[in-house]
Amino acid sequence: MQSSSPEIRSLRGVGPAAEERLLRLGISRPLDLLFLLPQRYEDRTRLTPLGALRSGERAVVDGVIAVADVVFRGRRSLLVRITDRTGQLTLRFFHFSRAQQNSLVTGTRLLCFGEVRFGPLGPEMVHPEYRVLQPGQSAPLEDRLTPVYPAVEGLAQFRIRDLTDQVLSRYLNTLPDALPAAETADLKMPALRDALQFVHRPPPGADLQLLGAGMHPCQRRLALEEMLAHHLSLRQIRERARADRSIALPATPPAAVRLRERFTRSLGFTLTGGQRAALADIDTDLAQPHPMMRLLQGDVGCGKTVVAAAAALTAIAHGHQVAVMAPTELLAEQHRNTFRRWLEPLGITVVWLSGSLRKRARDQAYAATADGSAQLIVGTHALFQSGLSYRSLALVIVDEQHRFGVHQRLQLMDKGASDAARPHQLVMTATPIPRTLAMTIYADLDTSVIRELPPGRQPVTTIALPDKRRAEVVTRVRDACRGGAQAYWVCPLIEESEHLESQAAEPTAAALAEALPEIRIGLIHGRMNSAEKERVMKAFVAGELQLLVATTVIEVGVDVAGASLMIIENAERLGLSQLHQLRGRVGRGRDSSTCVLLYRSPLAEMARARLEVLRATNDGFEVAQRDLELRGPGEVLGTRQTGLMQLRVADLVRDADLAPAVQRIARELLATAAPAVEELRHRWIGAGDRYGAV
DSSP states (O other): OOOOOOOGGGSTTOOHHHHHHHHHTTOOSGGGGGGSOOSEEEOOSSBOOGGGOOTTOEEEEEEEEEEEEEEEESEEEEEEEEEOSSOEEEEEESSOOHHHHHHSOTTOEEEEEEEOEEETTEEEEESOEEEEEOTTOOOOOOSSOEEEOOOBTTBOHHHHHHHHHHHHHHTGGGOOOOSOHHHHHHTTOOOHHHHHHHHHSOOTTOOHHHHHTTOSHHHHHHHHHHHHHHHHHHHHHHHHHHHSBOOOOOSOSHHHHHHHHHHHHHHSSOOOHHHHHHHHHHHHHHTSSSOOEEEEEEOTTSOHHHHHHHHHHHHHHTTOEEEEEOSSHHHHHHHHHHHHHHHGGGTOOEEEEOTTOOHHHHHHHHHHHHHTOOOEEEESGGGGOTTOOOSOEEEEEESSGGGTOHHHHHHHHHHHOBTTBOOEEEEEESSOOOHHHHHHHTTTSEEEEEOOOOTTOOOEEEEEEEGGGHHHHHHHHHHHHHTTOEEEEEOSBSSOOSSOOOOBHHHHHHHHHHHOTTSOEEEEOTTSOHHHHHHHHHHHHTTSOSEEEEOGGGSSSOOOTTEEEEEETTGGGSOHHHHHHHHTTSSOSSSOEEEEEEEOSSOOHHHHHHHHHHHHOOOHHHHHHHHHHHTOSSGGGSSSSTTSOOOSSOOTTTTGGGHHHHHHHHHHHHHHOHHHHHHHHHHHTOTTOGGGOO
16 A cells, blocks of 8 residues: 655655755655645735834734944844835845845835734834845745745755655555545544645635644644554554564563562562552563563652663573663662662662763773673663673663654664574653553553552642742741751753743852852752762762752752752743652651742633642643643653654644544554554654664
């Protein structure tokens, strides 16, 4: 069923240079252009009078040049003022040629398109698109909305539109529809060809607001197909992994049993029922001769790391190595410290590996990993860099899975492949994901969920306050620290920014030090080197610091039992899942804890709804579900699909309601239409994509 397509150079105007630029956009054949979808649309179908222009809008205007002059105010620029009967507009060019300057003279009539902003001379456009009109010539307006495509240097939008026009006229009708017609009819969705024609060339009167929201039925038809393509690829990974060979690691041999018993006795607490159930799932998987591919989901503080450590001991007891990968150095360092505290007393060697290591330390870590003396290796992306080899890697543990994505997991898996055997894989996330969404995102993984928190964990009281009450919050921090508690003060930025009205960490730390001279204050952020961050965190953990001012770098992994107060600045700017993760840094001891959400007034309706969710519940799964209902921009996934799936039209949160249809259609196609599966994968992911052919 896979459609054939001639070389991209068969299109008019595509030579070697254009071909190379198209390849950078993932375009290697004409039909690929049909799936290079517009990112947004511009309305060039009507003229806007100059007197009716509003800041921030993109508009088509028609005017006569009244003044054109080169000025030197800080930097050289060409200013052209055009007028009509209703007002005036300044066109500002910082880059211009002599020929361009000579053509823009008083009395010339221009048709311009650009974004309006208000400057010192009133409304202006910076580097607008324009064309010279002849006297008496009517303004040539578009007869439909203008699509704006993903950009690549050297390939102008009009060129991409021309190439797309060629493909729509020559090849659209040859494109097979890979989805069952009955399914799309039940979902009241158009046929594939109709959907593509519409999104590339919306007719006059198309609902620009609906298109901008990604909710037009034609966009939804394509979103369904794109989600299905990724889901099918992940399902194929899972099926192929089951055909791969791995080292069976049963938990029953006496050496493995004794090592785990020594570990659990040393913890000083008993595993919860949820932890034991998840570990039983993992033990069953590890005992199989094919690779485990399991996702361990659980709310912040539920004890996923203990489960991962117990699983690691099974692999180590069998004489093999374990790699633990985290997305940030701070989280990786926390894991390193935790695993050393738990495992080194058992005689296990834990090695640290990160990109910031000096050459001598890195060489030692590489040597220990290669000869097998490193039994558990903890690190960041450095764990799958070239030049590093493992003697016998049997288990890969990936924390905060959504920060990596499939490709990076596979790179680490490939590092451990030997003699046709592949490592087992356990991935963890503290970002609870509603079940239907998880089944789409993680279709390559079996899932275990820990829902209960360890005994003794106190629920966190959450309050929201306008930032004009900052002085009251500072007083509360003083009283808490004097009483022996520790506190976090989280700011979204490191330094002040002219563009964002967010409290920045460095000036906030300075202001708090001045307001609270008797309180020992530390500062931590992502730009600090590892040694500095470790020094500050050790001081906070040891109680030497009472207040830690930080950026959201502490969102995951930081575990300080004495911290019972969390202040989050500009909480209205953060997503629900990120706020919940930050809140999870307190309430880890036996003292009652409080999270204060400081916000800047006035609150937008969506921001108010988010903060209300945080006030109403501490359950991460409930937070995730409410997040989904609010259709926030990617908060369910923590960060917007970073490393997860490079999606062109679908949004895994906005389009989550399509997940049941995705799973249903996937089952049907896998059972009855293998060519359609390959067609979908090729369209949306590409012939050479790594995770389509593991």
